[in-house]
Amino acid sequence: MHWADKIAKEIIASGKFKPYWVDDMKTPSGFAHIGSMLGPVIHSCICRALKNAGSDGVFTFVINDFDHADNMSLEFKDEYGKYLGMSLKMIPSPDPKYKSMADYFAADFVDSIRSLGVEARIISSWELYHQGKFDEVIKLALDNSEKIQDIYKKVSGSAKKEKGWLPFQVICEKCKKLGTTRIFAWNGKEVSYKCEPNMVTWAQGCGHEGKISPFGGNGKLPWKVDWAAHWKVIGVTIEGAGKDHASAGGSYDIAMTICKDIFGYERPYRLPYEFILIGGKKMSSSKGLGIKAHDLVKILPASIARFLFVSADIKSQSNFDPAGTMAIPDLFDEYDKAWEAYDKGRDEKLARTYELSQINKPPEKEKGFFVPRFRDIANYLSQGFSLDEIVGKLNEIKGGKIDDSEMAIIEERVKYAKVWLQNHAPDEYRFEITDKIPEEAKKLTEEQKKYLKEIIKVFNEEDTPESLQISLYELSKQLGIPAKEAFAAIYLSFIGKTHGPRAGMLLSKFGKKKTVERIMEVTK
Ligand SMILES: [Zn+2]
Structure with a gap:
């Protein structure tokens, strides 16, 4: 069973936490890092799971815009240093479109989570305070300051x-x-x-x-008291927390105790979750490092971006490292596997992961479903294929004509594969046939030059990339040159690297005339 369904089942079985009110929150103190979208997606999934189990819940997301700035986002540090200590809501916005720094960062984050299908109603903490909704809890906190200190001491030591x-x-x-x-x-x-x-x-x-x-x-109330106060003021009954807050004796437990003992309000359902590390690091939104939340849908289609979080095991730490790795093609493959499970009605948990990853309603199931693989498309693109040629290739793989819905997927994947090739793909995917002879061609050995000259003899105009690939390989065997060195000779001469895409493909793209010219020059 998917974790969202397990949690929903546990909540319903407890008979408590009614009426279901799911909430999450964030301080808008900088451009959020992609890892910070995990919380909103987890809460969105739980809300959907409750709904699917027949129990509707309310879903809100609090922007902690009353908080003061204590570590300004790097981009703005110099100019805005004088505002440190002020509420984010009172600091001017770097963009005149927004009234404050808080509004500026909140809008960016809300856009990012909306793009992942997070359907929460947004609440401004600043507004709740200014509407007087916190007056009662403020009085309770001030009247019980000794007791609150005792809770801090007892819970956290x-x-x-x-x-x-x-x-x-x-x-x-x-x-x-x-x-x-x-x-x-x-x-x-x-x-x-x-x-x-x-x-x-x-x-x-x-x-x-x-x-x-x-x-x-x-x-305003200080953080841990403020957190508990929000639960009572809003009526929250379910709110998770990342492990930095949820460790034993941490702020989550302190807030839970204050909620019950000071404000006389039942503790919300306790839901601690692990992080997704990005490239092995947990990145704080105020440090300005790594991929920003708003960049995620620029590198992944929305449903696959959401899938990254939905498919995570929230009980153990996971890692996503897109830079220079196959993490993105791997993620597409996992998504496709889940999609297939959903379509074919097998592997309930995987199918459910697909379903919960959809931004809108999941598509109709269809028989004979075919998903063009992202890594194939990226491969073809890296070898210089046009869209028509890619479609031709995929027609062959499918063994039938690509239909309209498949075409839409291909176009989307072409778009994201281009982004991947440009920004994240490992080096071997990134190459360009250079107009000039690469410097690296000077490294060619006599043996490699001999091999290159022989290519001119075996390269026929009517060769397909595949048949040329075979000829190139056979040629290395005939000449007694290790295949690795033989192919390196081609890559050094054409793209300035020791490895690259399939050589048959590369030379076919280049064409016989230009190939011959290049070989003549580098073997001079
Ligand atoms: Zn002052």
């Missing part, structure tokens, strides 16, 4: 905070910073605060002292 600590920060009325203020008194109506010059290393407070109501958006 952390040391007690300084005496008089209060779980709240306000926006300084003078310098507008949020991350630099410390509350030192609470009288049931107002909090007294100081904007501390040296409380954090990454921002400096102005020293202002004041007294202000904590309600209506004047300030």
Whole structure:
């Protein structure tokens, strides 16, 4: 059974967590990394699985736009350093189309998850605070500050905070910073605060002292308390967390305990999940490294991008390393296998993985289904085939004429194969027949030159790439030259590498006349 169905089944069987309200959240502090789409896709799958099991659920996604900036995305660090400590919602947007930095990054992330079929309703945390919806939980948190400290200590084993600590920060009325203020008194109506010059290393407070109501958006709860508060305010009953938060004694457990013991609201269903590492690293969205979430649909069709997350085992860490590897063609193959399982009605789990990967409704099942393989298409492209030639090849493989729906898939895969060849394919796929003689041709040995000259004799105008390939191989045997060296002679002369695509294909593309000219020149 697919993990989404297992989880949905467990939730329903528990008799709890009703009405089902699935939620996830993210702080819009930079361009999100592709790994950060795992959470939204997991929640989307659970929501769909609940629906398929006959139990509708609500699905929301909170943008934590009230959070302050504490580690600005690299792209903006220099210009925006002065805003560190301010709420992301109060920092100007780098693009005038948006009102704030928060809106700018949130729009980018929401677009990215929408493209993967994540159907959540988007909620702004800033708006909830400003509508007064957090007033009740803010009062509860401030009234129970000692108890909250005890929870931190009991659950995580952390040391007690300084005496008089209060779980709240306000926006300084003078310098507008949020991350630099410390509350030192609470009288049931107002909090007294100081904007501390040296409380954090990454921002400096102005020293202002004041007294202000904590309600209506004047300030916000600290992260772990804030998380629990969202559950109660929104009515969340199911929310997962990545393993950085979900380790024993981590922020997830602290938030769960605060939710129950301070806010008197039932803990949501606990769903910890592992990460997908990208190229072996977990990348933080504020570091500006690696592939961005918005780039994923530029390198993969949406359903295959979604499949990357749906097919992951959320209980163990997986890795996706597209750079210079076959990871992308492999992913297409896995997707096709799941598609076939779905179409032929076999391997329930695999078929379900395909179904949950669809952006819209899965297509009708059809008999005699044929999926043109991505790696074949990439191969043909790398050898310089035109679209017509590729279709011709695939006609042969299919053993029948390519129909319209297959043609649409071919066109889509051609588009993505071009991107792969240009950006991610291993070196042996990347070559161009150079107009000039490659420098590397100087490395040819006398034996290799002898082989090249003989090619002129065996190369006939009517040769197909396949028959030429055989002739080239036979020729190396006749001359007693190891095939590897013989073929290297061709690659060095034509593309400046020691290996490459099928040599028969390469020379056919080049044509006899140009091949002869090139060989004459490099063997001079
Ligand atoms: Zn200040």
